[in-house]
Amino acid sequence: MTRTPRSLWARWVAHFVAGELVGLGGVGLIGLLAMAFVPDDASTALQVLLFVLMSASGGLEGISVGWSQHRVLREVLPDVSRRAWILATTAGAVGAWVIGAGVAMSLPSSVDPSDVLWLWAILGVALGAVLGGAQAFALRGHVPAVERWIVANAVGWSAGLAVSFAGIGLASEVPTLLAIPLALVTGALTGIAPGAVTGHALVRYARV
Secondary structure, three states: OOOOHHHHHHHHHHHHHHHHHHHHHHHHHHHHHHHHOOOOOOOHHHHHHHHHHHHHHHHHHHHHHHHHHHHHHHHHOOOOOHHHHHHHHHHHHHHHHHHHHHHHHHOOOOOOHHHOHHHHHHHHHHHHHHHHHHHHHHHEOOEOOOHHHHHHHHHHHHHHHHHHHHHHHHHOOOOHHHHHHHHHHHHHHHOHHHHHHHHHHHHHHHHO
């Protein structure tokens, strides 16, 4: 099958979305279940445990997204091994979750994280750079201008993180039977913006 820039971009976005559906959707379910059992006045120890749980569960997102992305990445950059890509993506995802969960849990109890989407849009730039920076280690030596990948992730995740917290806020306000599919849908929708932007970067690398 002939690979065109448009088909490459479309398959990358589709695989990105699929990875986030499983990865971020799964993390969202873990978060909803955890928060359901953690009261607002939880002890410091319990809050620390929740922070560690959410940060570590970011590894699920990294593995899922990294594996799914590599199915397309290998067509353009066959020398980038699946193991290296998944490890880099997982490290970046966990690092991003440490920062994101820390910021979310440091907000005053009177502030609902879904009410400050502007904050997540700004923070998404930093978290996207963390994830893109980790993946850049796997790309280094295989592509020119690897910083382009970091910038693409930063731009894409600015919108992606805002979508994520909007969905999480909605899921926390509906019955559990609705929250479960909503968390999965949120995971998928979150992947669209970063998938689209990084997909353009991948197409440019393919043309080199």
